[in-house]
Amino acid sequence: xxxxxxARIGLLLGAVLFGGLALVVPLTAGDWALAGTVxxxxxxxAEITRRTHPGHQDLPTATAMTSxxxxxxxxxxxxxxxxxxxxxxxxxxxxxxxxxxxxGGVVACGLVAAHFAASAGAWATPDPVAVLAxxxxxxxxxxxxxxxxGHRFRRGAADLGLDAALLTVGGVTGALAGGGLLVVLVxxxxxxxxxxxxxxxxxxxxxxxxKKTGMAxxxxxxxxxxxxxxxxVPARRPVGVLMIDLDHFKRLNDTYGHRxxxxxxxxxxACLRSELRQADFGGRFGGEEFTVLLPDTDxxxxxxxxxxxRAAIADLRVSTVDNHGxxxxxTGVTASVGAAAHPxxxxxxxxxxxxxxxxxxxxxxxxxxxxxxIDTARVALHTRRGPxxxxxx
Amino acid sequence: MGTxxxxxxxxxxxxxxxxxxxxxxxxxxxxGLIWLTVPSVSWGTxxxxxxxxxxxxxxxELARRTAHADTPGVSAAAVWVVGAxxxxxxxxxxxxxxxxxxxxxxxxxxxxxxxGRVLTGTxxxxxxxxxxxxxxxxxxxxxxGLAHLAATxxxxxxREARRLLRDAHHRGSIGDGMTCAALGVLLxxxxxxxxxxxxxxxxxxxxxxxxxxGRALRHAAAHDPKTQLWxxxxxxxxxxxxxxxxxxxTAVLMVDLDHFKRLNDTYGHQxxxxxxxxxxHVxxxxxxRNDIVARFGGEEFSILLPGVTEQQACQAAExxxxxxxxxxxxxxxxxxxxxxxxxxxxxxxVATTHQGEACVDDLxxxxxxxxxxxxxxxxxxxxxxxxxxx
Numbered sequence: 001x002x003x004x005x006x007a008r009i010g011l012l013l014g015a016v017l018f019g020g021l022a023l024v025v026p027l028t029a030g031d032w033a034l035a036g037t038v039x040x041x042x043x044x045x046a047e048i049t050r051r052t053h054p055g056h057q058d059l060p061t062a063t064a065m066t067s068x069x070x071x072x073x074x075x076x077x078x079x080x081x082x083x084x085x086x087x088x089x090x091x092x093x094x095x096x097x098x099x100x101x102x103x104g105g106v107v108a109c110g111l112v113a114a115h116f117a118a119s120a121g122a123w124a125t126p127d128p129v130a131v132l133a134x135x136x137x138x139x140x141x142x143x144x145x146x147x148x149x150g151h152r153f154r155r156g157a158a159d160l161g162l163d164a165a166l167l168t169v170g171g172v173t174g175a176l177a178g179g180g181l182l183v184v185l186v187x188x189x190x191x192x193x194x195x196x197x198x199x200x201x202x203x204x205x206x207x208x209x210x211k212k213t214g215m216a217x218x219x220x221x222x223x224x225x226x227x228x229x230x231x232x233v234p235a236r237r238p239v240g241v242l243m244i245d246l247d248h249f250k251r252l253n254d255t256y257g258h259r260x261x262x263x264x265x266x267x268x269x270a271c272l273r274s275e276l277r278q279a280d281f282g283g284r285f286g287g288e289e290f291t292v293l294l295p296d297t298d299x300x301x302x303x304x305x306x307x308x309x310r311a312a313i314a315d316l317r318v319s320t321v322d323n324h325g326x327x328x329x330x331t332g333v334t335a336s337v338g339a340a341a342h343p344x345x346x347x348x349x350x351x352x353x354x355x356x357x358x359x360x361x362x363x364x365x366x367x368x369x370x371x372x373x374i375d376t377a378r379v380a381l382h383t384r385r386g387p388x389x390x391x392x393x
Numbered sequence: 394m395g396t397x398x399x400x401x402x403x404x405x406x407x408x409x410x411x412x413x414x415x416x417x418x419x420x421x422x423x424x425g426l427i428w429l430t431v432p433s434v435s436w437g438t439x440x441x442x443x444x445x446x447x448x449x450x451x452x453x454e455l456a457r458r459t460a461h462a463d464t465p466g467v468s469a470a471a472v473w474v475v476g477a478x479x480x481x482x483x484x485x486x487x488x489x490x491x492x493x494x495x496x497x498x499x500x501x502x503x504x505x506x507x508x509g510r511v512l513t514g515t516x517x518x519x520x521x522x523x524x525x526x527x528x529x530x531x532x533x534x535x536x537x538g539l540a541h542l543a544a545t546x547x548x549x550x551x552r553e554a555r556r557l558l559r560d561a562h563h564r565g566s567i568g569d570g571m572t573c574a575a576l577g578v579l580l581x582x583x584x585x586x587x588x589x590x591x592x593x594x595x596x597x598x599x600x601x602x603x604x605x606x607g608r609a610l611r612h613a614a615a616h617d618p619k620t621q622l623w624x625x626x627x628x629x630x631x632x633x634x635x636x637x638x639x640x641x642x643t644a645v646l647m648v649d650l651d652h653f654k655r656l657n658d659t660y661g662h663q664x665x666x667x668x669x670x671x672x673x674h675v676x677x678x679x680x681x682r683n684d685i686v687a688r689f690g691g692e693e694f695s696i697l698l699p700g701v702t703e704q705q706a707c708q709a710a711e712x713x714x715x716x717x718x719x720x721x722x723x724x725x726x727x728x729x730x731x732x733x734x735x736x737x738x739x740x741x742x743v744a745t746t747h748q749g750e751a752c753v754d755d756l757x758x759x760x761x762x763x764x765x766x767x768x769x770x771x772x773x774x775x776x777x778x779x780x781x782x783x
Contacts, residue, residue, distance in 0.1 A: 052611075134593065165597040169579070172593060176582050180531025183582060186538070186575045190597060193572040197600040200607030207610050 035073055035081040037181045042069035042089055045188050049195050050096075066090070068170040068191055071141060072184060075134075075174025134171035141167055159198070166194050210284040212262055213269030221283025225293050225349040228281075232295065233347050240294035240302030241349070243338040243356035244272070244309065247368040249288035256322045256330065263320035264333055271316055275309050291353070299341040299374055306337045306371040314369060336363035339373030441584070442477065442485045444591050449473035449493045452598050457500060459602055467569045467605045469598050470497050470514065475541050475577025476591070478521035479534050480584045490518040510545075517544030531582065538578040546570035559682060569605055617688040619666055620673035625695075628687030632697040632753045635685060636746070639699045644706030645753075646696040647742040647760035648676065648713065651772040653692035660726045660734065667724035668737060675716045680709070695757070703745045703779045710741040710775040718773065740767035743777030 045065065066089050074082035142163055173187040208220035216224065225241075232239045246252075246268065253261040265288065272282045272290060281293040292309070294302055318330040338359030340346070345355040359372040366372070452469055470493040477489040494514045518541065525537035543550070549568060576597060583590035615627035623631065636643055650656075650672065657665040669692065676686045676694055685697040696713075698706055717739045726732040742764030744756045767776035 161596070162600060165600050168593055168596050169576075172579050172583050172590065176531075176579065179582070182531045182535050183579065186535060186578050189571045189575045190579070193569075193604045194597060194600055196607045197604035200603050200610065203607050203610040203614070207614060 031077045031081060034077045034177060034181060034184075035085060037184045038069055038073045038077070038177075039085055039088060041072075041184045041188050042066070042085070043092065044185075045069075045191050045195075046089075046093070046096075048188070048192050052192075052196070065166070065191065065195060066093075067141065068166050068187075071137070071167055071170035072174040072177060072187070075137070075171060076177035076184075134168065134175060138164055138167040138171055162194065162198050166191065169194065210269075213265050213284050213290075214273065215269050215290065216281065216283035218283060218285055221281065221285070221291055221293070222349065224281050224283075225291075228293060228295050229342065229347075229349050232342060236343070237296055238298040239342040239352070240292075240297035240299065240305065241340045241342075241352040241356050242290075242292040242294065242302065242306050242309070243285070243340075243353065243360050244290040244292065244313075244335050245337075245360045245364070246288040246313075247334045247336055247364075252330070252333070256320070256328065260318075260320040260322055260328070260330065264318050264330060267316055267318045268313060268333070268335075271312050272309065275305075275312050291356075294341075297341070299339070299344045302339045302341045303371060303373045306339045306373060310335055310337050310369070310371050334369035336360050336368050337371045338363060339371060341373075344374065438481055438485050441480055441588055442489050444588050445473045445477050445481075445489050445584075446492050448591050448595055449489070450496060452595055453493070453496055453501065455599060456602050467601045468497050468501050469569075469573055469576075469601050470494060470501075471517075471541065471545060471570065471573035472577045472580060472594065472598055474514065474518045475521055475538055475574055476580035476584055476594070478518055478537055478541065479525055479578070479581025483519070483522050486518050486522045487515070490515055513545050517541040520544050534578050534582050537581075538574040541577070542570055542574040559677065569601060572601065572604070620669055620688050622673050622677070622694070623685065623687035625687060625689055628685060628689070628695055628697070629753060631685050635683075635697060635699050636753055636756075641700045642702050642745055642747075643756075644698040644701050644703065644709075644743060644745040645756040645760045646698065646706065646710050646713070647689070647744075647757070647764045648672075648694040648696065648710075648717075648739050649741075649764055649768070650692040650717075651738045651740055651768075656734070656737075660724070660732065664722075664724040664726060664732070664734060668722050668734060671720055671722045672717055672737070672739070675720060676713065679713050679716050695760070697753075701745075703743070703777065706743050706745055707775060707777050707779055710743050710777070714739055714741055714773070714775055738773035740764055740772050741775045742767055743775060743779075745778070 042065075049065070066086065069089065070082050070086045073085045142160070169187055169190050173183055176183045208217055209215070210217050215221075228239060231237075246264070249261065249264075252264065265284075268290070269282075269284070272292065276282055276292065277294075279295050281295075283291045283293075285291045292305075294305060297305065313333060313335045316331070316333050318333065320328060320330060322328045338356040338361075340352040340355035340359065342352055346352050363370050363372040449470060449472070452472075456467065456469065470490075473493055474486070474490045477486045481489065494511050498511060521537040521541040521544075524540045525533045527533070528536050546568065549570065553568070576594060580591065580594045583593075615623060617624045632645075650668070653665065653668075656668065669688075672694070673686075673688065676696065680686055680696060680698070683699055687695050689695045698709060701709065717737055720735075720737050722734045722737070724732060724734060742760040742762065744759035744763060746756065763776040763778075767774050770776070
């Protein structure tokens with residue numbers, strides 16, 4: 001609520017500033033034409049982005065886009081029209097998306113636009129000084145905006161670089177706009193592309209997470225596992241791999257319906273996440289199969305973890321809705337777990353996965369709801385690890 | 394990067410070479426820039442070309458280091474070539490484009506020798522220069538950028554435009570080619586006044602790769618990789634939106650290929666994939682621009698037809714069934730020999746909204762039921778409420 005209030009105060013201040021300046025500074029028809037072109041370009045860019053990224057209306061990114069066009073206007077036209085442009089763009093965004101781009105951003109954009117107009121004497125003909133001025137302007141805009149907190153939700157240096165890139169485009173466009181209106185339209189595809197780059201992080205997260213279970217997708221799991229193995233193998237550190245397959249999942253699906261099956265998968269996913277350590281990495285391998293990567297875990301500890309996970313899954317109670325829309329609680333979900341580890345079973349992800357998979361098969365053969373890894377008695381003798389650990393499985 | 398065949402050692406050597414190349418070019422570029430800022434030295438053509446080439450090389454080497462293995466790389470040589478076309482005489486443009494295209498050939502993101510790319514790149518550079526020297530000014534710069542774009546990316550542009558015309562839901566994307574050309578126009582126009590502007594463009598150019606990755610991810614998230622139709626999830630989203638905005642009748646067709654498993658077993662998976670691709674093409678060409686065609690899974694396709702009556706929907710389904718039955722697919726069989734497959738048939742279930750209150754899931758369930766009906770009554774036919782009543 002307070003953000004909306006701040007934004008409204010910002011808009012009001014901007015309007016007052018605009019009115020005051022409009023009285024002081026005379027504007028020519030050319031200025032208006034240029035400002036109109038910048039506005040058209042800004043709206044075109046926003047619409048293209050809306051079309052290509054439905055549902056990805058990210059507030060900070062939207063602010064960054066607004067500031068690009070306000071920088072163009074501040075450099076090429078005048079502070080007055082730049083402030084007006086910021087106001088119009090915010091109003092447009094409010095009408096279109098029902099949201100104000102940012103709280104402090106409104107004020108910041110106006111203030112920094114003022115800075116540009118003040119620092120720009122030689123904009124009409126770009127020369128070497130203009131380049132330095134563009135750099136200075138970009139730096140100042142970034143400093144003010146970050147200091148005022150308009151970008152406080154943004155993350156890290158990548159975004160700073162991206163903002164700088166955007167504003168550089170804005171600065172260069174603004175410096176050139178005096179020579180012809182067309183250049184403003186040339187900037188549109190560049191800004192759209194940079195906006196795409198800004199949204200890539202979000203898309204990467206979407207692509208690497210399985211929506212149903214919240215675990216990593218097979219490709220993401222594989223990539224991470226390859227990375228861990230690449231580090232662990234030369235350093236001779238152990239890595240454990242588990243393959244977890246839910247028992248009789250198809251029967252469950254047929255009995256209770258797909259909705260119930262999905263709920264079971266989601267619950268198992270949550271259970272796995274709570275059982276794993278920070279460094280462990282769980283993924284969904286396919287239908288009802290999960291994979292878990294356990295860095296720095298030898299085969300004995302891998303077996304222990306596997307047993308703990310098996311027990312946790314067996315204790316699960318899943319409340320769901322069955323075929324007939326009635327509320328039910330499903331218990332007795334069990335899993336067969338295959339364990340494998342580097343360096344015991346192989347030195348690559350695929351080797352370990354293959355072994356774990358064959359262990360799952362053995363577990364299924366031997367009656368399900370059990371862990372199959374290695375004959376733990378033999379390992380104990382082999383590694384001379386004191387007392388014999390309890391037989392598992 | 395992205396060359397799986399390399400061993401760790403060679404990769405390290407490559408990395409070291411590229412790091413050294415970046416360092417050297419950065420150092421040379423720095424020296425060059427300092428030299429240029431001294432006013433007593435004249436601004437020769439050679440130096441302009443040198444700055445453009447160095448910046449282009451630095452950008453390409455940086456992009457190489459940040460490239461992802463799973464997305465095709467972006468070659469940003471066009472930025473510097475278009476920039477050169479706006480600032481240098483023809484000889485200088487040719488030198489810049491030759492150096493950058495050669496570099497792109499050997500150390501660029503796209504592997505293999507593509508003589509065509511070098512030729513179109515060079516032709517594009519020459520064309521851009523000609524256009525700019527003929528027209529001049531900002532308009533000339535923009536036209537030069539467009540000329541370069543048309544020469545180097547013509548086929549892609551045509552394909553994209555065709556897709557946009559055929560499919561109203563296709564979200565066309567601003568390609569790398571267009572962005573590179575636009576950035577090149579900005580660069581060239583600014584560099585006419587001051588060469589210091591050239592390194593400024595390195596900053597936006599560094600993010601081209603990332604944008605391309607985002608685009609690839611977005612495409613992969615919404616499309617079926619085999620047929621390039623929408624995938625299930627995207628179909629669901631688009632159809633819900635279409636259903637909400639269309640107050641009139643809307644129909645859903647569920648198309649299922651008959652005996653597809655048998656075909657797969659007889660001819661092999663390659664043949665099966667080819668059949669799926671051909672059927673997808675038929676579905677796309679026989680439907681209207683507003684229709685939403687998706688591969689639902691396996692050999693099932695779903696189509697949403699907004700604004701049609703039951704009668705029209707059944708006619709459309711009948712047309713699709715005919716076209717699929719008339720299909721001849723040329724492919725390779727299990728033993729790698731070329732074969733032609735004919736007589737592919739499909740069963741289609743039709744469901745329509747009556748009052749416009751049904752949701753997509755309901756329609757799907759109904760269509761699925763009619764599809765089952767069609768399968769039961771002997772396959773290769775269309776089943777729907779109207780046909781059942783008749």
